[in-house]
Amino acid sequence: MTYENIKTIILTILVATSAFLTWNLWTYQPKYDLFETTNTVKEVTIATKKEVNQIVRPDTLLFHHSEKETYGTVSPAEIDKIIKDISVWNFNDFENVTEDMGNLPSYVHDVGKAVIMFPDSVPIDLYKSVIKIGDKNVTNFQFDRxxxxxxxxxxENGIVDFVSIDNQQVFRSHVPVSYIQNFKSQYFKLSEYSPEYKTYFAYEPSDKRIIYLPSQETKMERYQFLEKKLDSEQYKNALFSDPSVVQKSFQQSEEEYNDTSSLLRVNSDKNTLRYVKPAAGDNLTFPSGDLLKRSIDFVNAHSGWTDNYQFAEIDELNHRVIFRMYDSSGYPIFSDDPKITEIRQIWGQNEIYEYFRSNFELGLRTDDKTEVSLSSGTPVIKYLQSLDGFDPELLENVTLGYKMMLVKEAQTTFIRLEPSWFYRYDGIWESISLDETGGMNNGLE
Structure with missing residues (x-):
């Protein structure tokens, strides 16, 4: 073998070795020990989360068949069916037609109108998550009907109006007329024969508002439940950014939790839970367009819908949102101060300023079915008109509902829900109860 042949063999071996080492370097994957990933902040789940359509709901349906025939219902089953149906209608071509309206309440409640009523103003931007809106450039307005x-x-096209009675504003949309034809045959015409619907009559306290009330007596159930206390520690873990530094103390009937910027008080005598973050209320400017959305998101963040709470009121000026308890038949539930049937939120610029609610939820039902009959709306209106100093301009609403009362017996607390009439006057809800003589007593007692 010649010298040149030996050099060639050695060179070939070196090249092959280099290629092998390079390939191993490129394809080498070191074996690392596996570590389980853990969340740094554990999510607190107190009750349930809810979607917008479960919280922001109509509370009344009215179908105006003629000048003397109006049929209405508060049935959650009927409301759910109708909202589910109209959610796919593809609302288009929105336009502000406010200037074309005459007397707005009369227009809304004209013959041939189906009226879906909400407790207070709803931003259309939020309600886009419930109904289908094909108009991509729709202005963000508010509506309550x-x-x-x-x-x-x-x-060719059907008309659906989104009306704000409070703002005296109407935004008109158009939908395929086939949807309205189906709605008329499935709901509007049949309401006259459905046991879920009752006849209603109109009371017009002013030219800015028409209130509809049942024309006949209404049977409602009495309820009694055991009180189920909420876990204060869960709320501490949910509401404070760093629960590990929170200090706990006791003051008479109160548990108090606090850190350097926030305070949580749970009062067992008043049955309330109040969380305050004072620094969040310093800035007076506030983007109120998403006020309702962030209020829902706040409760969802700790799954805090312990009972059947629904959107009830919004006050953009004071950055306040109220969610109220409703019973399974669709009636609102009220109480004495403090408002233990409500979840109240007040917002600062970017954070919650105050979160106020009860410290309990409804437990097991303890009594048998009991029905009571409440009067029609006629004697209620007569009673209100007889009150000293009554100004019909200040009457905002009249409705059937429940008064919640907490009754302590030995070591047990019972929650009683008593059917009653309620009216909202100058921003305040009051109750009307029948006394033994057939008259009426006024006030949330």
Whole structure:
């Protein structure tokens, strides 16, 4: 073998070795020990989360068949069916038609109108998550009524108005007329024969508002439940950014939790839970467009919907949102001060300033079924008109509902829900109860 052949063999071996080492370097994957990933902050789950359509709900349906015939219901089952149906209608071509309206309440409640009523103003931007809106450039407005016109079923497009009684504003949308035709045959016409619907009559306290009340007596159930206390420690863990530094103390009937910026008080005598973060209320400017959304998100963050709470009131000026308890039949539940049937929130610029609610939820039902009959709306209106100093301009609403009372017996607390009439006057809800002589007593007692 010549010298040149030996050099060639050695060179070939070196090249092959280099290529092998390079390949191993490129493809080498070191074996690391596996570590389980853990969340640095554990999510607190107190009760349940809810979607917008479960919280922001209509509370009354009215179908105006003629000038003397109006059928209405508060049935959650009927409301759910109708909202589910209209959620796919694809509302389009929104326009502000406020200037074309005459007397707005009369227009809303005209013959041939189906009126879906909400407790207070709802931003259309939020309600886009419930109904289908094809108009991508729709202005963000507010509404408290959805009005479906049954008189347009013979035209190419149907008309659905989103009305704000408080703001005296109307935004009109258009939908395929086939949807309204189906709505008329499935709901509007049949309401006259459905046991879920009752006849209603109109009371007009002013030219800015028409209130509809049942024309006949209404049977409602009495309820009694055991009180189920909420876990204060869970709320501490949910509401404070760093629960490990929170200090706990006791003051008479109160548990108090605090850190350097926040305070949580749980009062067992008043049955309330109040969380305050004073620094969040310093800035007076506030982007109120998403006020309702962030209020829902705040409760969802700790799954805090312990009972059947629904959106009830919004006050953008004071950055306040109220969610109220409703019973399974669709009636609102009220109480004495403090408002233990409500979840109240007041917002600062970017954070919650105050969170106020009860420290309990409804436990097991303890009594048998008991029905009571409440009067029609006629004697209620007569009673209100007889009150000293009554100003019909200040009457905002009249409704059937429940008064919650907590009764302590030995070591047990019972929650009683008593059917009653309620009216909202100058921003305040009051109750009307029948006495033994057939008269009426006024006030949340």
């Amino acid at each position: 959805i009005v479906i016109d049954m008189n347009q079923v013979h035209k």
